[in-house]
Amino acid sequence: MNIFQLAFKNISGNSFRSGVVSLCALLVAAFALTTTLLIRGAENSLRLAIDRLGADIVVVPAGSEAKIESALLMGVPARFWMPQDNVNKIAVIPGIEAVSPQLYLATLTGADCCSVSDMFMIAYDPQTDFTIQPWLNQKLGDGLRLGEVVGGSYIFATEGVQNIKVYGYLVTLKANLEPTGTGLDQSMFFTFNTAYDIAQKSAVQAEEALVIPPDSISAVLVKAAPSSDLYAISAQIMRELPEVTPILSSNMFQSYRQQMTGLLKTILVIMGITLGLSVVLIGLVFSMAANERRKELGVIRALGATRQFVFQSLLMEASLLAFLGGATGIGLAVLSVYLFRKLLIVSLGFPFLLPSPAVLLLQIGVGLLLALVSVNLAALFPAIKISRQDPAVAMRE
Amino acid sequence: MITLEEVCKDYLLGKGSLVTAVRGVSLDISPKEFVVIVGRSGSGKTTLLNLSAGLTRPTSGNVMLDGTNLWNLSDKQQSYLRSQKIGFIFQFPSLLPTLTVHENVILPTVFGTKLSTAQASDQAKQLLQNVGLEEKLAAYPRQLSAGQQQRVVIARALMNQPEVILADEPTSNLDEKTELEIMDLFRDLHLSMGITIVLVTHTRQLISYGTRAVEMAEGRIVNGNK
Numbered sequence: 001m002n003i004f005q006l007a008f009k010n011i012s013g014n015s016f017r018s019g020v021v022s023l024c025a026l027l028v029a030a031f032a033l034t035t036t037l038l039i040r041g042a043e044n045s046l047r048l049a050i051d052r053l054g055a056d057i058v059v060v061p062a063g064s065e066a067k068i069e070s071a072l073l074m075g076v077p078a079r080f081w082m083p084q085d086n087v088n089k090i091a092v093i094p095g096i097e098a099v100s101p102q103l104y105l106a107t108l109t110g111a112d113c114c115s116v117s118d119m120f121m122i123a124y125d126p127q128t129d130f131t132i133q134p135w136l137n138q139k140l141g142d143g144l145r146l147g148e149v150v151g152g153s154y155i156f157a158t159e160g161v162q163n164i165k166v167y168g169y170l171v172t173l174k175a176n177l178e179p180t181g182t183g184l185d186q187s188m189f190f191t192f193n194t195a196y197d198i199a200q201k202s203a204v205q206a207e208e209a210l211v212i213p214p215d216s217i218s219a220v221l222v223k224a225a226p227s228s229d230l231y232a233i234s235a236q237i238m239r240e241l242p243e244v245t246p247i248l249s250s251n252m253f254q255s256y257r258q259q260m261t262g263l264l265k266t267i268l269v270i271m272g273i274t275l276g277l278s279v280v281l282i283g284l285v286f287s288m289a290a291n292e293r294r295k296e297l298g299v300i301r302a303l304g305a306t307r308q309f310v311f312q313s314l315l316m317e318a319s320l321l322a323f324l325g326g327a328t329g330i331g332l333a334v335l336s337v338y339l340f341r342k343l344l345i346v347s348l349g350f351p352f353l354l355p356s357p358a359v360l361l362l363q364i365g366v367g368l369l370l371a372l373v374s375v376n377l378a379a380l381f382p383a384i385k386i387s388r389q390d391p392a393v394a395m396r397e
Numbered sequence: 398m399i400t401l402e403e404v405c406k407d408y409l410l411g412k413g414s415l416v417t418a419v420r421g422v423s424l425d426i427s428p429k430e431f432v433v434i435v436g437r438s439g440s441g442k443t444t445l446l447n448l449s450a451g452l453t454r455p456t457s458g459n460v461m462l463d464g465t466n467l468w469n470l471s472d473k474q475q476s477y478l479r480s481q482k483i484g485f486i487f488q489f490p491s492l493l494p495t496l497t498v499h500e501n502v503i504l505p506t507v508f509g510t511k512l513s514t515a516q517a518s519d520q521a522k523q524l525l526q527n528v529g530l531e532e533k534l535a536a537y538p539r540q541l542s543a544g545q546q547q548r549v550v551i552a553r554a555l556m557n558q559p560e561v562i563l564a565d566e567p568t569s570n571l572d573e574k575t576e577l578e579i580m581d582l583f584r585d586l587h588l589s590m591g592i593t594i595v596l597v598t599h600t601r602q603l604i605s606y607g608t609r610a611v612e613m614a615e616g617r618i619v620n621g622n623k
Contacts, residue, residue, distance in 0.1 A: 001500060001507050013495025299491045302452055303553075304480020304508030307472050392444070392453035393408075395487070 003309065007316035018321055020285050024278040025325030025371040026332070031274055033333040033367035035267045037355070038344065040363070041337075042260055045181035045353040049073060050249045052177070052184055054131030055221035056230055058247045059090060059237060065245055068104075068219065069253050075183025077106030077120045081216040086241055087128075090220050093236050095228035100128040103195050104218035105210065113168040113206040115158040120187040121166070123195035130223055132189055139175055146197060148172050149190040153179035164188070168205025169198045181353025222246070275374055282378035286318065290382040297386055298394030311387035318379035319372060326371030330364050398561060398593055399426040399449050404458030406444050406616075418444040420616040421458070428560070431587045431594045433607035441616040442597040443488075446563050449595065450483050451475050463560075480509040484554030484592075488566035490546055492538040498525065498549050499534040505556045517556075524552035528582065544575035551582060561593040562586070568598070580606050 011018040049072055060068050064080040071078035084101065091099045103123035107114035124132055126143050136143050136150065144150065149164070149171045156173070157163055163170045171190065179185050195212065202210040222237075224230055234246040290297070297310055305313075337344070338354065355363065386394075406419040419441045426432055426449075436442045447453045448460055451467035460467045462482065467475055484505075485491075492501045502521040510517060525531050528548040530541075538546055547567060554562050564583070568576035584606055586592050596607065604610040611621035 001503055003507070006496075006507065009495045009500070010493075295489065295491075296493060298452075299485075299487065299493075300504075300508075301476070302450065302479065302485045302487075303505045304476050304557075306476040306508075309476075309508065390453050392447035395452075395489075396443075 003313050003316055007313050007320055010313075011317050011320055014289070017285055017289050021282050021318070021321040021375060022325030022328070024282050025322040025375050026329035028275055028278050028329070028374050029326035029367040029371040030329030030333040031271055032370045033330050033363060034337060035271060036363050036366065037333070037337050037360075039260070039264055039267070040355055040359070041181065041353050044355060046073070046253050046256065048180040048353065049182040049184060050252055052131075052180055052182075053221070053249055053252070054223075056224040056249055057222035057234060057237070058249065058252070059086070059220040059222060059241075059244050060218070060247065062243055062245045065247060066255065068247070069255065071104060071120050071183060073182050073253060073256060075120050075186040077118050078104050078218075079106060080104070080218055081213050082218070082244060084215045084217050086244060087217065087220050089240055090222060090237060093233060093240065095225050095233045095236075096222055097225040098128065098130050098223040100130055100221045101125050101217040102219045102221060103192065103212060105195060105212070107166060108206070108208055111207045113165060113202075115165040116155075116186075119155075120183060121195075122187060122189050123192050124189065126191050131221060135177075136175075144174060144189075144191050144194070146191070146193050148174045149188050149194070150175045150177060151189075152177055152185035152187045154185045155188055167198050167202035167210045169201055171198075179353060275370075279374050279378045282318075282375055283381065286314070286379045286382040290314065290386040294386065294389070294394045298389075298391040301391035302395070307387045311383050314383035314386065315376055315379060318375045318383075322372045322375035323368070325375075326368045329371065330367050333367070334360070334364070398428045398430075398463060399595070400424070400459075400461040401445070401448065402459040402461070404445075404448055404455045404460060406441075406448060406453065407456045418616055419448065419455075422616070422618055423458075424449075424611065424618060426561075426593065426595060428593050429587075429591050430609055431583075431607040432596070432609045432611055433604050434595065434597045434611045434613060435599065435601055435604060436613035438599060440613040442599075442613050443565050444616075445613065446565050446595065446597050450479060450485070450563055477509050480505055481557055482560045484557070484559035484562040486547070486550050486554050486562060486564040486567045488569050490538065490543070490570075491550055492546055492553075494538055496537075497534065498530065498536050498538070498541070501538065501549055502553045502556055504553060510557060521552070521556060524555055525549070528552050543570050544572075544578070547571065547575075547579055548582070551579070551586075555586070555592075559592065561595065564594065564596040566598055567596065568600070568603070 058068065061080045061082045067078040067080060070076040087099055087101045090096065105121040105123060107116055107119040107121065109117050126133060133143055151173050153176055155176060162173045164173055171194065199210040199212045224233055230248055234248060237244065237246040300310060341354065401422055401424045404419055404422050405417065408416045408418055410416055422445060434442050434445065448455055451460060454468060462478060470478065493504065496504065499521055502524060503517050506512060506517045512520060522531065522534065525534060528551055530545060530548055533541060533545065541549065568579050571579060580603060583594055583596065587594050609621060612619050
């Protein structure tokens, strides 16, 4: 028998006390991990959405900033228009390397002519595009032809092999993009030609026609020349075209970031309170247990245990309980977040993406460490107190 | 073997009041003695026993074990000495409730032993056989009678083959028949194994089991010192 087995025997023989301490460790670890997963998941998602956008600046009609954020992040369909010749006006601004227009469209709500209701769709110009075209060339070896689409990670064919119905028009799903955890995962990408073809045929094939105003686009994606001043370019765009708003990709989703910061603060406060209460409760349980076991620990000392052994065995018990509770809490947290991630996205109103296995392992490690530290911290004072006690006095009480 | 020189022990009780449990006691216990310390409740017997094993620090005076002053040793050295040389038997139920009988007997080896795990296990089984509890190896203390529990405690006290056994009122919670059985066991241990025994009791009838009786009253030895 060794100190580990002795500690294990002791915690398994005191189910109520062990249960309370483990439960506290479970709460600490589960709460810490859930919080980290959600916050990091949302941040990761925002970063990927910006990367997917692939532009330094997005130019939209003034007043459409919130709409484009909602569309890109949560997949809420957005429709706004500006004159197509804005593309040429922006292209000549110094410091700009490339520009490419996009059309933002949406399927109908609950119509038989659309496989998916209220789906956000992005049409791009293959002649100028610098965001999706490189990925397509790399993945498919070619761009999209008329009637071909690529979908976000949640888009799948519903009308026979690789076909999706859009305004009564059957498009072919050529590939799916990597998940981002944002609305882009539920969106579809195709060329301007496909968009105009759908619009033209929708008058006959769809319950309601897809209208693309003539000579109109929704947004202009801007790629700046290396080492150019993005703020200066934005200011110049606003001077040249007062009716548009340039959004720096680094400033994209500011409102979401602010909401997230607010939520993060609230969560941190709740976590602090949970942690504090857990430490106090565990400390109380350990103090009571140490008092209850005073005689027993006195006997162990009389049999030859050193003060250090008593101290270590109490902390060993604490660590075992923290590990058991913490591991259970972590398991539950990961399972809950995985199973209910869609519900969380809807209820929190944030995008979310599960982290990579390596990052998840790191977060699990941190959660477990937090449980171990908090339980050991709580057990430290009772362990020091009881281990220093005179064995004769301990046995007398 | 155990020598106490002018030992005093004061206890600080609540509200700052001081109680003197042992007053200037000198006692010399030689190897292979069976010393029975008698006295009324509160006479300082248990404190004297605890002082002898280094379980409490004397307020003044010296406690020597085989010529070594216990309080000149570190906690680690003192604990090791205790685990190797002294076997304890307490008045109260002192078996660990979460351990089986076999594990309870092995317990002292956790703190220091020259035996391997297998040897310790075999020795524990042998000791339990000697006290008539070989069939209770896997039982938990709550499943045993008070007399059986005290037999397990005796087996535990013998686990590290100590030179001396300190027994504090070992029969006070037992019925008369079991008390006699336990006392016969002590006598056998003393006669057959030559173990030094210091037994504290308030029952004067048990004096006959010892080779020497020491009587205490009000923290002093009043009779039986060499």
